[in-house]
Amino acid sequence: MEPVMEVRQVVKRYPGGRVIANMSIRVGKGEVWGLFGPNGAGKTTLLKILTGLIHADSGTVKLFGIDIQDHYASAMSRVSCLIETADAYEYMSAERNLKLAARYYPDLPKGRIDEVLELVGLSNEKRKKVSGYSLGMKQRLAIAAALLARPELIILDEPTNGLDIDGILWLRGLIARLSREEGTTFLISSHGIQEMEQVCTHACIIGGGELISQGRITDLVGGGITLEDAYLYAIHGQAKGAARIHA
Template sequence: METVLQISNLKKRIGKKTIIHDLTLDVYKGEVFGFLGPNGAGKTTTIRMIVGLMSITEGQVLINGKSVSKDFESAVRHVGAIVENPELYKFLTGYQNLVHYSRMMKGISQERIQEVVKLVGLENRIHDKVKTYSLGMRQRLGLAQALLHRPSLLILDEPTNGLDPAGIREIRDYLRKLAKEEGLAVFVSSHLLSEMELMCDRIGILQNGKLIDVQSVKGFTHDKEMRKVVFTVDSASMVQDLLSAGEVLSGVQIELTLEKEDIPAVVAKLVEKDIKIFGIETKEKSLEDKFLEITGGEQIV
C-alpha cells in the first residue's frame, strides 16, 4: 500500500520531561486511521508535530516523502486539517468562504469548488450564510475547505465534537466516502470509541506518550483464542451443573467462555443430555472493551 504519512522514532521533550517516546507508525492512502489514547497520552502533541505547529525533538515526520522539519512547505502542501470546530466567516455564505480560502492557495478552480461542495453534500445550502448552518453543516463546510487543494492527508482532531447522533453519522459516512473516492489518508483522533469502531480501518492506541498497539479494528475486537458464547436453552442451571462452568444470565440463558473449536463439542454434549438448544450467540469484544483492557481502564479524552 502507498504510504502517505510516515512517522519514525518521533520524540518530544519539554524541559526534562519526555512527552512522546519513539513513536513510529505509517498511514496509507485510502484508509481511515484512528488515534486513541487516555487523557494526557500525547495525541494532540503528536498532531501538532505532524502539522508543524510544534517542533520535533527527535525523529521525523514524512508526508508524501517530504520532511515536515526540513521541507515544511512541500510537506504541509499535501495536508488538510480540522481541529475540533472549523474556523469560518459566519457573515459570509458557505460559497464565499470557499472562494476566500481558494485565493490563499494556487490552482484551485471554480470547478474544484463545485466538486468539493457536491462531495460533502452542501449543494442546496452553499449560498446561504454560515450563521444559518447547523454544527454538522459547518463541519461539512470545514471538510470542503480542507479538501479544496486536493490534499493527500486529512487530519481531524475530534471531528464529531458537539454533534448530535445524526450529525455524527453524517461525518462518519463522509469520511469513509472521502477515503474511498478521493483516495485520502485520513488520520482522526476522537474520544467516541463506538464511532471510531465504525469509522476506522486501523486503530493506534497511545498511552503515556508510547504507542502500545496498532491493529485493524477487527484485530482489536476479535479475540482469536477465547470468546464468550451465550446459549439459550430450556434450563440454564442444568447446563451449568453439567459443564461445571458458565454464568447463568437468566433461567434460559447461560454464558460460557470457549475456544471456537470447542463450541461443537459443547453443543453435542448438551444434545446428548437431551437439553434443548434454542439459540447460540457469539459475543465479540467491542473496541471500548479492548481499549479499557489495554489501557487498564484509564479515561479516554
C-alpha cells in the same frame, strides 16, 4: 509502496514533563487510522507535530517520503488538516469563506466549491452567514474547506464534535467513500471509539504520551472483543465487562 506517513521515534516534551515518548507509526495509502486515547494522552500534540504546527524534540516525520523539517511546504502540499478550531469568518457565507480559502489553490477546478458544498450537505445554506450556522454546520464547513484541494492525506482532530447522529453517519460514509474511491488516507483523533470503529482500517491507542497499541482493526478486534474493549485493555488493563464486574 512508499508510506503516506512515516513517523519515527518522535519525542516531545513540554515544560513540566514528557508528553510524547518515542512514537513510530507507518500509514499506507487509503488507510483510515483512528487515534484514540484519554484526555491529555497527547493526541493533539502528536497531530500538531505531524503537521509541523509544533516541532518534535527528536525523531522524524515524513509525508509522502518527504521530511517535514527539510521541505515543509512540499511535504504538506498534499495534506489537509483540521486541528482544534477551524474558524470561518462569521460575517461571511459558507460560499464566500470557501472562495477565500480557494485563493491558496490557484489550480482548483471551476465548480469545486459547489462540489464540496454538496459533499458536506450545505448547498442549500451556502449563501447564509456563518454566524447563523449551528455548531454541526460550522463543522461541515470546516470539513468542506479541508476537502477543497482534494488532499491525499486528511488529518482530523475530533471531527465529530458538534455533529448529531445523522452528521456522524454522514461523516463516516464520506470517509469510507473517499478512502475507497479516491484512495484518500485519513488520520482521525476521536473520543468516539464506537463511532469510528466501523470506518477505521487501523487504530492507534495512546496513553500518557506512549503508543500502547497499534495495528489493523481486524487484528485488534474479533472473538467478541470490540475496539472499545481493546482500548480499555490497553489503557486500564481490563475490558468493560471486567470493569463492571469489579465495580
